[in-house]
Amino acid sequence: MVLKQILKIVLFTSSVCLCVATSVTATEVNKQVQAKSVISVLLNNRTIKEIPRLSEVERKTTSAQQLVQSPASQTVPVPEIVQVTAVKANPTSKGLEVILQTNKGQQLQLLNRSSGNSFITDIPNAQLRLPSGDAFTFRSDKPIVGVTQITVTNFDAQTIRVTVTGETLVPVVELFDSPDEGVIFSVASTTPRAQQQPQTTQQPQIQQPEAQTQPSQPSASGDEPIELVVTGEQDGYRVTDGSTATKTDTPLRDIPASIQVIPRQVIEDQGATSIREVVRNVSGVNFSTASGNRSEDFNVRGFTATQFRNGFREDFYSTRTQTDLANIERIEVLKGPASVLFGQADPAGIINFVTKQPLLNPYYNVSFTAGNYSFYRPTIDFSGSLTADKKLAYRLNAAYESAGSFRDFVDTERFIIAPTLAWQISPDTKLTAEVSYIHDSRPIDRGLVVLSNNRVADIPISRLLGAAGDGDFAETRTTLYLDHRFSSNLSLRSAFRYTSSSEEQRKNNVATFAGPLEDDRFLSIGDARGAQHFETYTFQNDLTAKFNTGSIQHTVLFGLEFARQFDSYSYIGRDAGTINIFNPDYNFTFGAFDPLPNQGKDQVTSFGVYLQDQITLLDNLKLVLGGRFDTYNDDSASNGQPTETDADAFSPRVGIVYQPIPEISLYASYTRSFTPVSGRSLSGDSFDPQRGTGYEVGVKGELANGRLSSTLAFYDITLSNILTTDPANPDFSIQVGEQRSRGIDFDIAGEILPGWKIIASYAYTDAKITEDNTFAVGNRLNNVPYNTASLWTTYSLQNGSLKGLGIGGGVFFVDARAGDLDNSFEVSSYARVDAALYYTADKFRAAINFKNLFDTTYYEGVQNRFQVYPGAPFTVQGTISWQF
Known part of the structure; x- marks a missing residue:
């Protein structure tokens, strides 16, 4: 039955893709007939002739104006994104040369202009990526006479920006295309303005260079030698x-x-x-x-x-x-x-984990972390090509963790292995297979409890109110991704994922709180044994097309998603008496197990179709329109009693971005979400999905010449159709509840100065009940602080004998939170301070992290009066790693 449903979706998707591909590909063929696969240098948006290779350089002087050609009969193709894997700087007799290393230099496009005293080149089809896949930034301050700074950075998702800033004039920059190295920017040293002839233009100066195949030794300007200081580093905190x-x-x-x-x-x-x-x-x-x-x-x-x-x-x-x-x-x-x-998601948003992918160049990293509370964790991260033509690559991540805890009797052990293979079947087709397996062993631990005075019990945060059970968890994920590019403007991604997970509690799972806290001392608890098994099958298809309607650019995404999920469980329980929270005795007196086990099964089927259009109305005005329709069915049974839930929902999105200047983006959006609600009303009808409605305005900024990125947002989110008790029959529910959250949040990340990185945030959140017949209107939502803030910064020495030595530190603040919707208690605010020391030398790295430096007692999470989770006290962890 599952295969039949999947086959229907595959056939439907293939039909849609074929229709769209036929239309868009026909247009692409006409464009590609005229395309040229060469390096183009664009000056003031006009195409000029190819950069000659070093062996083809002619010794003659030609101005940039003489090189301009008419582009009327040419159509520039949309090339693939080229990876630049390194940036190097070498001194020359004239100054220095900056090399952007790539084996696809002839596919790059270069757009040159000037701004003030800066020569700027944008490469709109390239990205800076280390062999590990990480982005990085190259910067050189005062490398030669007359040049104050050279930077090479990722301007956006598909553009590299090269900036050469002169002291008083636009620098003289020469361009090469080297088949062995990539693209070379040759920068000449200059003398101060007083010694220069008057300039009548501030256009970038692009000259035919002298022929040379090897960089020469640095020369002196006057009697003083040229000092070359170059810093190339991973731009680790700012993501574009x-x-x-x-x-x-x-x-x-x-x-x-x-x-x-x-x-x-x-x-x-x-x-x-x-x-x-x-x-x-x-x-x-x-x-x-x-x-x-x-x-x-x-x-x-x-x-x-x-x-x-x-x-x-x-x-x-x-x-x-x-x-x-x-x-x-x-x-x-x-x-x-x-x-x-x-599809179905709460109105808060989503947290998406992006996994590591195979690299074409060899990469091997081995690390080991150890800390107090018997924490040990070795890891490996290997990657590279498996074939000489680099069409088959792999990535292997594995880790083993054995750890105690500041919580009594709470020991954990886990193992993960995650291999990934990527096969470049053709230049336009790629198949990726990703597998991960986790085995985890840990006891149930529900934290601390709240007394009748509405305060967390004054007992050691290490105390376990139960027994260290033997819980085993296993998870397997297998995912296949097929990426195919029909043309430069039409692509398809199909993905299929299968997961299998299980939970088994075999003995002494004494952690189920079965009753109230008597006399603020004795907590009733129970014991449970059993197992659960889960499986999911998910099939996704995303078709992306890029085209123009007149001067308006479109990026259209059409998608389909089908998912089926299964769950089966069986468990038995028994009474375990009480535990004195102030003087615990872990010799429990158990009652008899339930005569019949609790059993159940569940099958959920969902299907979604969505359409999105990212519209570029002007270079600085962009619009996003989208909508998705979902259907949902939940067929479950508990102890022989069946329940079926059906739901469908349409979720729209409208958003607009205006950029008054390149560094600033102003945006506004309207979005909706839905979450299915299980069960039926007194009349026997299925409940409507919960609906989230969000309004947001904000501003995004690029600061410090693009080294810092920031976002300031104002939002209003309402969640409706919340279940509340039916006044006519307390055994049933009605959907009259509503909750609202309004607030401000701010984030900033990047590099203030070379080697000085920062990531910081602040949020004010006013989340409360706006409609209800169980809880008081105006009550705060549980575990939501009014104010949160974080600041983390690091600095690493860039030069000298201590180069590679770094320090880091940060503070994380969380305001007081209501512990339940009744607002019967709250947990106090806290500020946790962390610090770190680092040392990096070549491919060796050592680090010591100090967590909760001042040993603050705090509660990091709360679910109700019987589940308050304390945070860890002062902790030290050391890590050493080698990359080879």
């Missing part, structure tokens, strides 16, 4: 593009939404070992609950965030334990309702 918000590679500045990306460099610098330590860097995100030490759930802007992995939902059916960071490249947080592309 992401795919979560639009499912297309779109610069973040062009997206009408607040989306924050936490790259791998931040994860490594902070020594993060869990997702909660990573997402705290994003405004408006705070840890919510651990579901008894199983998983990690988060609030974003007051509501529960839905988690995804590479665009696939990570929910109750696909994961039963905490996400491991071993194969995670970055984490993207999209705020606000997001059902337009991702």
Whole structure:
């Protein structure tokens, strides 16, 4: 039956793709007949002739104006994004040359202009990427006489910007295309303005260079030698593009939404070992609950965030334990309702984990982390090509973790292995297979409890109110991605994922709180044994087409998603008596197990179709329109009692971006979300889905010459159709509840000065009940602080004998939070301070991370009066790693 449904979707998708491909490809053929695959240098948007290779250079002087040709009969093709894997600077007899290393130099396009005293080149079909896949920035300050700075950076998702700034004049820059190295920018040293002849133009000076195949030794200007200081480093904190918000590679500045990306460099610098330590860097995100030490759930802007992995939902059916960071490249947080592309989701937004992908060049990294509470974690990250033609590449991530805890008897052990293969079948077709397996062993731990005085019990935060059970969790994910490019303007991605996960509690799972806290001392508890098994099948198709209607540019995304999920469970329970929370005795007195096990099964089927158009009305005015229609069916049975839920929903999005200047983006958006509601009303009807409605305006800025990126957002989100008790029959529910969240959030990340990086955030969140017949209107939503803030910064020495030595530090503040919707208690605010020391030498790196430096007692999450999760006290972890 499943295969039959999938086959129907494949046939339908193929038909749609074929129709669209036929139309768009016909247009592309006409364009490509005239295309030329050469390096083009564009001056003032006019095409000039090819840059000669070194062996073809003629010794003659020709001005840039003489090189201009008429482009009327030419059509520039849309080439693939070329990866520039390194930037080098070499001294020459005239100054220095900057080399952008790539084996596809002849495919680059160069657009040159001047601004003030700067010569600027934009390469609109390239990206700076290290062999590891990370983005980086090259910068050289005062490298030669007359030049104050040279930078090479990723301007957006598909553009490299080269900037050469002179002291008083636009520098003289010569361009080469080297078949062995890539593109060469030859920069000549200059004398001060007083010694120059008057200039009548500030156009970039592009000259035919003298023939030379090897850089010569540096020469002196007068009697003083030229001092060459070059810093090339990974631009680890600032990310310019992401795919979560639009499912297309779109610069973040062009997206009408607040989306924050936490790259791998931040994860490594902070020594993060869990997702909660990573997402705290994003405004408006705070840890919510651990579901008894199983998983990690988060609030974003007051509501529960839905988690995804590479665009696939990570929910109750696909994961039963905490996400491991071993194969995670970055984490993207999209705020606000997001059902337009991702289907059912809470109005908070989504957290999308982007996994590491195979690299073409050899990359090997081995690391080991150790810390107090018996924490040990070795990891490996290997990648490279498996064939000489580099058409088959792999990535292998693996980690083993054995850890104690500041919580008594809470020991964990986990293992993850995640291999990935990528096969470039043809220049236009790529097949990627990704597999991961996790085995995790950990006890159930529900934290601390609240007393009748509405305060958390004054007991050691280490105390476990139960017994260390034996819980086993296993997860397997298998994903296939097929990417095909019909033409430069039409592409298709088809993806299929299968997951299998299980949870088994075999003995002494004494952590189920079965009753109230008597006399503020004795907690009733129970014991449960059993197992659950889950499977998911998800099939996605995304067709992307780019075309123009007159002067208006379109990027259209058409998608289909089919998913089926299965769940079966069986467990038995028994009474375990009580535990004295102030003087615990772990010799429990057990009652008899239930005579009959609790059993159930569940099958959920969903289908979604969506359409999105990213419209460029003007160079500085962009519009995003989209909509998605979903159907949902949940057929479940518990102890023989069947329940069926049907729902459908349409989720629109409208957003606009206006850029008054290139560094500033003003945006506004309207979005909706939906979440199915299980069960039926007193009349026997299925409940309507919960609906989220979001309004947002904001501004995004590029600061410090593009080294820093920031987002300031104002939002209003309403969640309606919330279940409340039916006054006519308390055994049933009605949908009259409504909750609203309003607030401001601010994020900034990047590099202030060479070697000085920063990531910081602030959020004000006013989340409360606006309609209800159970809880008081005006009550705050539980576990949502009014104010949160974070600041993390690092500095690494760039020169001298201590080059590679760095320090880092940060503070993470969370305001007081209501512990439940009744607002019967709250947990106090806290500020946690972390610090770090680093040393990097060649391919060796050592780091020491100090977490909760001042040993602050705090509670990082709360679910109700019987589940308050304390944060870890002062912790030290050391990491050493080798890359070879």
